[in-house]
Amino acid sequence: MIIIDGSHGEAGGQILRSAIALSSLIRKPVKVINIRKKRNPPGLKYQHLHAIKLLEKITRAKTENVYVGSEDITFMPTGIYGGYYGENIGTAGSIPLLLQAVALPALFADDNIRLRIIGGTDVKNSPSMDYFTHIIGFYLNKFANISINIVRRGFYPKGGGEVLLEISPRFKVNEYKNFDEFLEDISKIGKINLYVEDIKKIEIYSVSSYELKERNVAERMAEKAKELLEINGLPVKVRIDYAKTLSPGAVITLVAKTNTYVFGSDSIGEKGITAEKVAENAVSKLLRVIKNRVSIDEHLADNLIPYLMLVGGYFSTYELTGHLSTNIWVCKQFFNKEVKLNINKKVEIWI
CATH class of the missing domain: 3.30.110 (Translation Initiation Factor IF3)
Incomplete structure (x- = not known):
């Protein structure tokens, strides 16, 4: 044990x-x-x-x-067993954080998995649901075929959001004689090497509850983010959505796409903070990656560590956060793998 x-x-x-x-x-x-x-x-x-x-x-x-x-x-x-599973976190407990724990093993189940989760889609101290879908989901798709459907948004405090996640595994860990055999087979995917590349497009996902439509909150977040990104010479595509929710709320997610990988940032609306300030917070996080000439943001960095433990790879980020160093430590308790860190003006990690 x-x-x-x-x-x-x-x-x-x-x-x-x-x-x-x-x-x-x-x-x-x-x-x-x-x-x-x-x-x-x-x-x-x-x-x-x-x-x-x-x-x-x-x-x-x-x-x-x-x-x-x-x-x-x-x-x-x-073992890891396919089937239909539901979980109601209650109120606005974070759906993305729950999926963070469940997704890794579920990718390698013995059969298809369908998950229906009820709770908070976009809450503080958690990735937004769009961040999980379009950024973390991009990397999960390297290991299995996945589909994420945000059925209903859920903001703090009442939550009530609903997400459906469907996974069709390509590698079924139960079928291998041992875990080393599984690792050898999964290595066919290739290493996840994320070297700095030029950004081809930034997608803005600006979402607000219907209660805030009269104040044009989603448009204002998107317009401010677009303005700040275009000042920095970055190409932008905007997606605006208003949702029926149990509690009013707003969230903006920025998805930066290069030729081979994605990264991003997000920001949750809060009482007393203007729509424009919410957008500025998200843009500031994204520009930190770009201006430091590193490949990914700090939140993606700690999320990717378990997957790099499976197939190896490289990335750079701007800070060795507590979450990142802790996740490396936890993974090393389970994997006999060397993790090489180079910390200078940026943090580089090879596995």
Whole structure:
């Protein structure tokens, strides 16, 4: 059994999500101790509970001590099984963060998987749903055929968003004699090498609830982002959408496309912050990648680490964040792989 100390680094929920995802994929039981030890209050929150419960169903796992507030859990998967699975996180718990935990093993199930998740599509301290769909989803498609449908948007506090995720696996981990054989076969995909390339297009996804349509919130976010990006000589395509939601809200996502890869940024609307300022926040994050001449943003960096552990690769980013260093540490507990870091004016990572 692999023991993961949840108090490592930032000691957040990401350690738990990564640990149970990797445990599910490799079919090795894991015990996570000191969960969110440095947070107040420590232990499992409802959103973490839902991630464990969903993976428990998909992997037919045995679990111990899984309840809100628990600081030590044990997760013992038996395989990864296709089928239809639903999970209602309740209120505005983050759907993208739940999918972050579930997607990695689900890509390699023994049959097609359909997931129906209800909760928050676009909430603070989480990637937006458009970021997950168009950026993280781009890389997931290298491993399996996936389809993501945002049925309904859900903002804080009521949530009520709905997402359907369908996966048709190409590599079924249950069918291999051992995990090394699986890794050898999956290496056919090739390394994920992300060297800096010129941007060919930036897609702006500007979404707001209908309650904010009279104030043209989606248009104002999009127009401000477009103005700031075009000043920097970047080609832009705009997509505007108004959605029926249980709580009012707004979100903008920027998807930068090169010839071979994507990266991006997002920003969630908040009370007291103008639509223009929300757009400026998203553009500022994106320009940080471009002006530092690195290949990807900080959020994509920590999301990609488990996938680079599978097939190898390279990327550069502008900062070794706590999330990135923690995810590298967690993955190294499961994989016997060398991770080479070069930290100078930028952060370069080879696996």
